[in-house]
Amino acid sequence: MCNLYSLTKGQAAIIALTRAMRDRTGNLPIYPGIFPDYLAPVVRNGLDGVRELALARWGMPGPPAFGGSPITNIRNTKRPLWRRWLKPENRYLVPFTSFCEHADTKPKKTPTWFAFDETRPLALFAGIWTPWTPKSDPVDGEHHLFGFLTTEANAEVGAVHPKAMPVILRTADEIETWMTDPTEEALKLQRPCPTARCTSSHPASARTEPLIKAP
Numbered sequence: 610m611c612n613l614y615s616l617t618k619g620q621a622a623i624i625a626l627t628r629a630m631r632d633r634t635g636n637l638p639i640y641p642g643i644f645p646d647y648l649a650p651v652v653r654n655g656l657d658g659v660r661e662l663a664l665a666r667w668g669m670p671g672p673p674a675f676g677g678s679p680i681t682n683i684r685n686t687k688r689p690l691w692r693r694w695l696k697p698e699n700r701y702l703v704p705f706t707s708f709c710e711h712a713d714t715k716p717k718k719t720p721t722w723f724a725f726d727e728t729r730p731l732a733l734f735a736g737i738w739t740p741w742t743p744k745s746d747p748v749d750g751e752h753h754l755f756g757f758l759t760t761e762a763n764a765e766v767g768a769v770h771p772k773a774m775p776v777i778l779r780t781a782d783e784i785e786t787w788m789t790d791p792t793e794e795a796l797k798l799q800r801p802c803p804t805a806r807c808t809s810s811h812p813a814s815a816r817t818e819p820l821i822k823a824p
Contacts, residue, residue, distance in 0.1 A: 611775050612681055614708040617625060617642040618731045623704045624662060626731055627652040631661035645681045651755055654704040669756040670741055680760045686796055694737045695792045701736035701755050710770035721769045735776040735787050735798055763801035777802045
């Protein structure tokens with residue numbers, strides 16, 4: 610399960626790749642490490658249908674029967690809990706440049722970063738979102754929460770984390786399908802990226818650059 614990713618490209622690159630027409634984020638910093646419950650950049654269809662770059666918090670509301678703990682990765686999209694958020698108006702693009710999986714080594718797990726090459730080009734997770742107001746502190750107002758879809762791991766990621774990997778989008782056609790097509794068509798993208806296009810990397814910067822906290 611991916612609970613750490615990085616975004617080291619600026620908002621101009623995100624806007625160009627996603628064809629966002631509006632920016633609600635202000636001046637974005639570089640995000641060397643994004644963890645659950647952090648605010649992070651996402652691209653969504655606005656209420657007026659305009660595609661926009663915005664900020665949201667990582668972690669969808671979990672089932673009340675299991676304590677409601679936030680869920681960051683979504684695999685079983687047939688569950689009623691997730692089906693209601695799979696419409697185009699609840700789909701997100703989550704920009705990233707690398708993501709981390711942890712090998713189950715002893716005495717502690719070993720982090721491994723994955724990117725498409727050593728330059729860490731921009732790519733996108735297929736995500737969903739929902740507005741949410743915490744009952745414990747409604748004065749805090751409405752939050753926008755997101756998670757991203759996962760699927761079976763390809764050979765490269767599976768060598769480190771065999772259970773799953775994020776659903777990754779890179780082409781214009783994939784982006785448009787996820788953001789606009791009916792649910793049945795969009796979910797055809799829930800498949801592992803080809804191994805040849807998703808290679809592991811362990812640059813020193815990935816291990817030593819400081820983590821930042823979202824504002």
